[in-house]
Amino acid sequence: MQLLHQRTNDLRVIVIDSLETLLEQWPFMQDGLERMQSSFKAFGRVSPEALLKLVLRAVGEYPKGGVVFVVHSMNTPAFYGIVCDCSTDFTPRTCCVYAMYSSGSPEATKAAMDFITDWARKQEFRTVQTWSPRINGSGFRFFEKSMGFKRCAVLFEKAI
Amino acid sequence: MNVAEIKSVEQVTPLLGFLRECFDAVSTRSKAPEKLKKFDAFLKLVFATACDRSGKGLLLVSLGEDSTPNGLLLAHDVSNHFVGRRAVISLAYMRPGAQTPGRIVMDRVLSWARSRCLDVVTCTSVHLSKFGQRLYRRYGFRPVAVELMLPL
Numbered sequence: 001m002q003l004l005h006q007r008t009n010d011l012r013v014i015v016i017d018s019l020e021t022l023l024e025q026w027p028f029m030q031d032g033l034e035r036m037q038s039s040f041k042a043f044g045r046v047s048p049e050a051l052l053k054l055v056l057r058a059v060g061e062y063p064k065g066g067v068v069f070v071v072h073s074m075n076t077p078a079f080y081g082i083v084c085d086c087s088t089d090f091t092p093r094t095c096c097v098y099a100m101y102s103s104g105s106p107e108a109t110k111a112a113m114d115f116i117t118d119w120a121r122k123q124e125f126r127t128v129q130t131w132s133p134r135i136n137g138s139g140f141r142f143f144e145k146s147m148g149f150k151r152c153a154v155l156f157e158k159a160i
Numbered sequence: 161m162n163v164a165e166i167k168s169v170e171q172v173t174p175l176l177g178f179l180r181e182c183f184d185a186v187s188t189r190s191k192a193p194e195k196l197k198k199f200d201a202f203l204k205l206v207f208a209t210a211c212d213r214s215g216k217g218l219l220l221v222s223l224g225e226d227s228t229p230n231g232l233l234l235a236h237d238v239s240n241h242f243v244g245r246r247a248v249i250s251l252a253y254m255r256p257g258a259q260t261p262g263r264i265v266m267d268r269v270l271s272w273a274r275s276r277c278l279d280v281v282t283c284t285s286v287h288l289s290k291f292g293q294r295l296y297r298r299y300g301f302r303p304v305a306v307e308l309m310l311p312l
Contacts, residue, residue, distance in 0.1 A: 053241060089201065121312055128310040135306050149308035153284045154293065156301035160273050160280060 011111045016059055016068040025070045028077040029055070032101030040134055054098055058082050066095075067119055071108040078108035083116055085125075092126035100130075106146065113147050131155065161259060162227075163268050166210045166219040175221060178229040179206060182253045189286075196251065205250065209234050218247075218272050222258070222265055230258035235269050237276055247273045249283035266299050 016022050030048050037045065058066035065085040070077050079102045086096035097116065102109050120128050130149060132139050143149040166172055172179075183202045196202055209217035215237075222231035231254040239245045249269065254262060273281050284307065285296055293303060 050242070057242075089204065117310070117312060126312055128312065130308050130310075131305045132308060133305045135303055139306075143308050147310070149310045151288055151306055152309045153286045153307040154288060154303050155282055155284050155305040155307060156293075156296045157280050157282045157304040158270075158299070158301045160270060160278055 010074050011107060012072050013111060013115045014070045014072060015062070016055070016070065017062050022055065022059065022068075025077065025080070026052075028070060029080050029101070032080060032103070035103075036101055051099065054082055054084075058084050058098070061085065063119075064123055069112070069115060071112045071115070073105045073108045078103045078105040079112045081112055081116060083119070083128075085123075086129060087125075093124060094127045094129050095120050095123070095125045097128060097130040109146050161225060161261075161264070162223045163265055164221050164223060165268070166221055169207065169211060172207060172210050172219075175229055178221075178232070179203065181255070182232050182251075186251065186253055205234065209236065209250075215276065218269065220265055220268055222254070224258060230255040231262075231265060233265050233269065235272070235281070237273075237278065239278065245277065245279045247276070247278050247281045249281065252283070263299070 014021065014025065016025055029051065033046060033048060033051050055068050058068045060066070061084060062068070066083060068082050069080065071079040073079075079100070081100040082098045083095050084098055085093075087093045100112070102112070116128060128149075130143070132143055134140075134142075135154070140151065144151070164171075166175070179202070180199070183196075183199050187197050187199075187202070206219065209219045217237075218233075218235040220231075220233040220235075221229045222233075224230045232251065233249065233253075234251040235247050235249045237247050239247075247269075252265075269281060281301075282304075283296065283301065285292060287293060296303075
């Protein structure tokens with residue numbers, strides 16, 4: 001069953017909890033992935049198959065351990081997010097926003113963050129975590145000003 | 161100066177005093193991760209790594225000239241479908257003034273990672289400034305992502 005969370009007359013959040021809903025929303029998600037990869041070099045190469053695996057994992061863990069949602073603005077998809085439980089021993093219950101895409105609507109971004117924090121609180125998570133490969137001013141502005149996150153660490157990598 | 165790989169509980173037990181020193185040094189840092197702020201969590205991580213028979217954990221202790229431990233490094237193979245073939249350095253500590261070159265320890269980590277056919281080794285730093293990142297860059301690491309947190 002498709003769940004609808006009506007935010008305002010123009011904005012609604014659709015939670016993907018069935019194959020039917022996923023098939024309806026998938027073209028937007030795949031399009032978002034392509035746009036991100038063409039816009040941000042730092043994003044690297046993520047295949048649609050890898051994105052689909054992630055979506056299926058989150059849908060499988062819905063509602064306690066994961067959620068996939070799409071925000072529609074004026075009946076047009078404008079934002080999607082994939083959130084999963086990433087808690088480890090001895091740490092506060094944490095969920096991670098593994099993927100998100102915004103087509104540029106600030107209202108949709110705000111609605112998406114409200115949805116993520118509401119869902120995370122309901123599932124008794126203590127913190128929301130995310131990672132961004134965009135280590136620059138515009139990337140920080142998006143996450144810190146638009147979404148309310150705070151930087152806490154830098155991930156380093158060495159190829160072998 | 162030498163680097164020893166710890167592979168059993170018997171090898172960990174004589175190191176408890178040094179582990180307490182590492183914990184005190186790491187946990188009192190203002191930006192220490194939550195899981196390193198409790199000694200039982202820290203010990204669980206150390207013992208689980210040492211006793212991991214699958215070979216997915218690596219526990220290295222660097223020894224000074226008098227064979228006393230002066231550095232500790234924990235690494236884990238976290239390979240899966242989502243992150244690919246990668247290892248994570250969970251903790252690295254060197255006693256202030258220790259003469260053991262960090263590069264010797266890092267070379268051991270890299271050879272362990274190569275033996276497991278991993279593609280990348282990653283580590284996370286809470287130092288956000290460029291100055292704080294110099295140590296990692298010195299060993300050939302490059303920043304690839306920033307971790308962001310939203311407390312609820």
